[in-house]
Amino acid sequence: MASPLTKKVLVPIVAGTEPVEATVPIVVLRRAGADVTVASAGGGGLVVEAMYGVRIVADALVAADDCAAAHFDLIVLPGGVPGAANLGGCAALEAVVRRHAATGGLYAAICAAPSLALASWGVLNGLEATAHPLFVDKFPPEVAAVDASVVVDGNAVTSRGPATSTEFALALVEQLYGKDKAEQIAKEMLVRYEAGYTINEVNSVQWKCDGTPKVLVPVANGTEEMELITIIDVLRRADADVVVASAENTVDIAARHGMRIVADTTLDEAAADQTSFDLIILPGGTPAAKTLSSNGKLVTLLKKQAEASKPYGAIGASTAHVLEGKKAAAHPSMVAGLMKDGAGKRESRVVVDGNVITGRSAGTAMEFAVAVVEKLLGRDVAQRVAEGLLFA
Numbered sequence: 001m002a003s004p005l006t007k008k009v010l011v012p013i014v015a016g017t018e019p020v021e022a023t024v025p026i027v028v029l030r031r032a033g034a035d036v037t038v039a040s041a042g043g044g045g046l047v048v049e050a051m052y053g054v055r056i057v058a059d060a061l062v063a064a065d066d067c068a069a070a071h072f073d074l075i076v077l078p079g080g081v082p083g084a085a086n087l088g089g090c091a092a093l094e095a096v097v098r099r100h101a102a103t104g105g106l107y108a109a110i111c112a113a114p115s116l117a118l119a120s121w122g123v124l125n126g127l128e129a130t131a132h133p134l135f136v137d138k139f140p141p142e143v144a145a146v147d148a149s150v151v152v153d154g155n156a157v158t159s160r161g162p163a164t165s166t167e168f169a170l171a172l173v174e175q176l177y178g179k180d181k182a183e184q185i186a187k188e189m190l191v192r193y194e195a196g197y198t199i200n201e202v203n204s205v206q207w208k209c210d211g212t213p214k215v216l217v218p219v220a221n222g223t224e225e226m227e228l229i230t231i232i233d234v235l236r237r238a239d240a241d242v243v244v245a246s247a248e249n250t251v252d253i254a255a256r257h258g259m260r261i262v263a264d265t266t267l268d269e270a271a272a273d274q275t276s277f278d279l280i281i282l283p284g285g286t287p288a289a290k291t292l293s294s295n296g297k298l299v300t301l302l303k304k305q306a307e308a309s310k311p312y313g314a315i316g317a318s319t320a321h322v323l324e325g326k327k328a329a330a331h332p333s334m335v336a337g338l339m340k341d342g343a344g345k346r347e348s349r350v351v352v353d354g355n356v357i358t359g360r361s362a363g364t365a366m367e368f369a370v371a372v373v374e375k376l377l378g379r380d381v382a383q384r385v386a387e388g389l390l391f392a
């Protein structure tokens with residue numbers, strides 16, 4: 001049960017929301033103990049189609065009384081095109097944020113949302129703020145643009161884009177819970193603030209991929225949201241044909257930190273299709289990793305993948321449960337190497353052993369996903385995607 005001291009956070013989402021920018025604050029604030037309401041600011045129902053085909057089921061509607069009349073300690077606006085403009089045009093949300101700001105509440109926005117929502121409502125007037133480099137020009141003269149990953153001024157916190165989402169979310173944790181809590185979560189998640197990535201590679205081989213790669217991303221209840229959404233977002237930015245397939249009976253997944261995400265299909269259907277995948281990537285999350293490791297269809301697909309010398313990989317809990325498990329084609333050298341080193345060893349955040357790629361945790365998800373793109377589609381495509389994420 002939420003105690004009266006529980007901090008309440010509203011994260012509005014809408015068609016065209018950038019899914020990483022929504023997911024990271026939701027997950028990080030929930031890890032800190034906040035009661036986060038994900039609310040649709042769109043006209044339809046609870047299912048929101050974010051960018052890159054990511055479908056998120058909201059907990060509530062912004063226009064409904066449980067949002068419009070409720071008190072929040074923090075309101076966080078994710079960006080995205082046209083998501084940020086859609087949030088900016090939502091009259092119910094504007095009324096909620098204006099009232100919240102007028103009564104001294106903390107509010108935050110990232111990417112295009114500082115310009116297209118907060119600044120357009122006048123709640124950044126007289127303050128320093130940042131935004132995505134393509135949207136800083138859209139600030140009115142009353143807002144002082146600052147070139148920084150995260151800017152805190154008065155009750156407004158602003159940030160630049162997908163690659164600064166984690167730093168942004170941790171700054172919000174610091175505002176609500178203090179610096180120690182933010183540092184503790186950063187440590188647990190193995191967060192690194194610098195952009196860019198290093199691939200620690202052994203047994204180097206060229207991954208096979210002709211044309212548009214078909215990528216299978218299996219999910220289950222308990223899948224870690226940051227790992228899942230970052231993988232989908234980054235691979236679709238690289239124009240991969242990503243199939244998100246549920247190992248549950250339904251395509252509606254209850255993820256690790258309570259986000260509800262709609263998969264494209266079930267694993268049964270994806271496996272029945274007889275198509276071969278150019279790549280299989282498993283997001284983590286302990287409960288889901290267990291479900292995935294005992295899914296016969298997936299184990300068969302992974303075995304075939306290994307036998308055909310085609311790439312596959314995993315991040316977080318799935319590295320241990322799926323790749324190390326006897327049923328899947330394990331690469332013990334890689335798994336042992338990944339597990340035994342110290343947390344501070346930067347080069348082992350992403351490990352490639354032949355056709356197998358592994359990443360350590362939610363805090364390494366963007367490094368992992370961009371490294372996957374580099375191995376599959378080459379450095380130029382990875383560079384383009386990294387630039388789009390502001391991760392270069």
Ligand SMILES: *[C@@H]1O[C@H](CO)[C@@H](O)[C@H](O)[C@H]1NC(C)=O
Pocket residue numbers: 221248250252253254260
């Ligand atoms: C998985 O989550 C979905 C969505 O919340 C739920 O309907 C389903 O019952 C869950 N499945 C299991 C096996 O718990």
